[in-house]
Amino acid sequence: MTPTAVALEDAKVAFRLGDGRVYTAVEQAHLTVDQGEFVAIVGPTGCGKSTLLNVAAGLLKPAAGSVRIFDRPLAGLNRDAGYLFQADALFPWKTALDNVAIGLEIKGTPRAEALPRAQKWLTSVGLGAFGGRYPHMLSGGQRKRVALAQVLIRDPKILLMDEPFGPLDAQTRQVMGNLLLDLWNADRKAVLFVTHDLEEAIALADRVVIMSAGPSSRIIGDWRVSLPRPRDIFEVRLDKEFHALHREIWSVLKDEVMKGYAQSTNAAEAV
């Protein structure tokens, strides 16, 4: 049997606040991602979805519990993972081509060899003609494509994505979703995809994991999505099974979203 790509066991994440109190973001989180599996985490705003992702990346250390990557305990940064950030994370002083090539150059690949491979990746995310542009000359969607190529050129075994298409408009999100599925279909990496958009999660993933509203949020549901692959995001939303699943998950998620919303408004009033 192949080892599990990502396994969080009983993970707890806590932060020390400025006034000395301890804020528990996530508690008792059990989460596994198998090799070749696409798992989406959905939850209300502020539930600690990104926190969990950062634990899997090694950017955050859990206060308790264990993180295992391919059956080995994670120490320091997760070297098997590529991370796609929600905010712009490209190097603004490098052109699109250099931004993609840097992923290889870091590993010691000579520049002469890295550049043509970067060009190939830019072409496969649909930006073959944009290699000479700097990030500020690209649209939000184009920057996400470059970021995707930057991560994928390193061929990570695990892909961690933190609401990567969050800042984009609805149409661009769907286009990017399809692009992601196409690229993923080629070699089926393990994917952990954080989003607040349930439709996006069902359309993309093999499994949808629901988290409760924070603080001390937990994983409260785990659904398998058995829609056939390859999928087209535009088409799959019309599927009967999609609707049934959406209704079922939403009935659970709705309460948490309301709770999260009530908490954030209460907090705002308290201030």
Place this chain on the structure above:
Amino acid sequence: MSRATLLALQILVAVIGIVLWQVLTTVPLFGKILLPPFFFSNPFDVFSQIVKWFSTGVIWKHLGITLAESILAFVIGSVGGVLVGFWFARQPLVAAVFDPYVKMVNALPRVVLAPIFALWLGLGIWSKVALGVTLVFFIVFFNVYQGVKEVSRTVLDNGRMLGMSERQLMQHVYWPSALSWMFSSLHTSVGFAVVGAVVGEYLGSAAGLGYLIQQAEGIFDVAGVFAGMFVLSAFVILIDFGVTLVERRLLVWRPTAADGRG
């Protein structure tokens, strides 16, 4: 407004200014010359003084000295500012310890250092370079310090997740960020390098534009003072133009206010 009209209006301002100057210093109005030539000279004398400087070639030596002092002050001040800025930003303890002293030295009007530098380094170019360095250093230092400290958290995390070592983070993230802040203050720091050179010359030297002005002033040669001022402004405008060219080349990756996309 079209470019041509704008240019015409700009030239008109200069022409009116010069004509007024010439008339008020030579033609008596109500039986009295409003601007006594002894204090205000006149455009013709100033212009002939400039022509004389350039035709005899005297001016080149002075321009050359001032330019050399400015360049040295800029280079030494920048290198020092970059190194110390980096060091402080990466070692918060060092920065905290030295913080009050940095503030103290920076609060000091640098002109008062000129006599000290003249004593220490003599009347040659190095006392002027030193004065310029004290001005340039702090501008570059503060900018580099800020640049290293304000590197975007996400970009830094991205570098780490892409597998960068500390050395590679330095090369691909901290360094370009710090340089971009330094370059954004290039106009100011180059300007201050020139200020240091000229003020230093003015307070005691044997050559340079500041010396030229000071000498003219010493013998009540007002035409010479004005001529020196005009040459000096033209000199600074030329240098500033050069800086703009360099900046355009180095900061291509930066969004300008003109293209709205952030």
